[in-house]
Amino acid sequence: MIIILKQNANQAKVEKLKEDLIRRGFKLHLSQGTEASLIGLIGDTSSIHEDWLKAIDVVEDVKRIREPYKKASRSMHPEDSVIDVCGTKIGGGNFQVIAGPCSIETREQITEVALDVKRSGAHLLRGGAFKPRTSPYAFQGLHEQGLELLLDAKRASGLPVVTEIMSTEHLPLFEDVDVIQVGARNMQNFELLKELGKLNKPILLKRGLANTLDELLMSAEYILAGGNENVILCERGIRTFETSTRNTLEISAIPVLKQKTHLPVIVDPSHASGIRSLVEPLSLAAIAAGANGLIIEVHNNPEKALCDGAQSLTPPMFDDLMRKINRSTEFFRSL
Ligand code: PEP
Ligand code: MN
Numbered sequence: 001m002i003i004i005l006k007q008n009a010n011q012a013k014v015e016k017l018k019e020d021l022i023r024r025g026f027k028l029h030l031s032q033g034t035e036a037s038l039i040g041l042i043g044d045t046s047s048i049h050e051d052w053l054k055a056i057d058v059v060e061d062v063k064r065i066r067e068p069y070k071k072a073s074r075s076m077h078p079e080d081s082v083i084d085v086c087g088t089k090i091g092g093g094n095f096q097v098i099a100g101p102c103s104i105e106t107r108e109q110i111t112e113v114a115l116d117v118k119r120s121g122a123h124l125l126r127g128g129a130f131k132p133r134t135s136p137y138a139f140q141g142l143h144e145q146g147l148e149l150l151l152d153a154k155r156a157s158g159l160p161v162v163t164e165i166m167s168t169e170h171l172p173l174f175e176d177v178d179v180i181q182v183g184a185r186n187m188q189n190f191e192l193l194k195e196l197g198k199l200n201k202p203i204l205l206k207r208g209l210a211n212t213l214d215e216l217l218m219s220a221e222y223i224l225a226g227g228n229e230n231v232i233l234c235e236r237g238i239r240t241f242e243t244s245t246r247n248t249l250e251i252s253a254i255p256v257l258k259q260k261t262h263l264p265v266i267v268d269p270s271h272a273s274g275i276r277s278l279v280e281p282l283s284l285a286a287i288a289a290g291a292n293g294l295i296i297e298v299h300n301n302p303e304k305a306l307c308d309g310a311q312s313l314t315p316p317m318f319d320d321l322m323r324k325i326n327r328s329t330e331f332f333r334s335l
Contacts, residue, residue: 197226246274
């Protein structure tokens with residue numbers, strides 16, 4: 001970290017700042033130029049917040065050289081992380097598809113979709129029991145009963161399951177869930193992230209609606225810092241001025257994240273677009289951009305779906321897409 005001092009800064013105050021930094025355990029590297037004077041901080045600066053330094057009278061600006069997310073950073077961990085979900089590997093050279101309905105509605109619905117997506121080659125089953133809905137009057141999910149139906153579908157299909165948590169108080173209900181999803185709206189629910197950091201279970205962390213990639217990585221850092229290294233990131237589209245789609249898939253997020261972090265990155269083309277016919281082109285684009293997997297909404301009767309029917313594929317559509325996904329992943333591996 002480099003501290004740029006104001007021109008003609010009061011020397012007594014500069015000395016006081018230097019003493020304070022040394023007391024905090026840093027070695028200082030001083031540079032006196034004609035234009036500016038700099039203090040280079042040598043040591044672990046992850047606990048120092050730039051705002052604290054910027055508030056000091058003699059400081060003009062502060063520049064970080066290394067990312068504040070140490071555990072998530074690729075520079076500290078050059079190899080890709082591979083997360084094991086009941087034997088299915090996510091990350092590295094693997095490509096996995098998570099599929100299923102937006103929300104769990106009935107035993108027949110979730111089990112039928114589970115068996116269908118399994119037959120088409122999906123590797124994990126998704127389904128929401130706790131749904132974050134904009135309106136308090138919209139279907140909120142079946143909660144505990146939904147989780148039971150999801151676990152029935154897991155037993156029937158043999159697929160590991162992914163489902164969203166909204167509150168730490170529900171954690172005891174998630175014991176048999178294979179991957180806990182943190183939805184976009186909870187990406188910065190830091191108390192929830194801290195609790196998930198205490199587990200030894202894969203966490204699927206979705207990017208917030210209006211969050212930068214560095215903010216996503218800092219949220220991942222909360223989980224990693226707690227000791228849980230099983231974090232999978234998900235780009236699911238962000239809010240922009242464009243209204244043709246529900247969100248805007250930020251395709252460059254995939255290669256940018258892959259450069260910044262060793263964690264696997266998957267893409268959600270369903271929530272990114274909100275439109276069924278866009279799920280295929282966005283899925284193929286995500287593969288081309290280097291994603292480690294996809295999470296896709298599939299419903300056996302999208303017209304009657306209680307949530308997100310317009311973006312849900314039917315099982316035959318998903319089957320067709322899986323063929324294209326398999327051909328595309330093979331093609332990009334061969335390049
Ligand atoms: C979901 O995956 O069910 C969901 C609500 O997605 P997001 O948090 O990305 O909106
Ligand atoms: Mn949905």
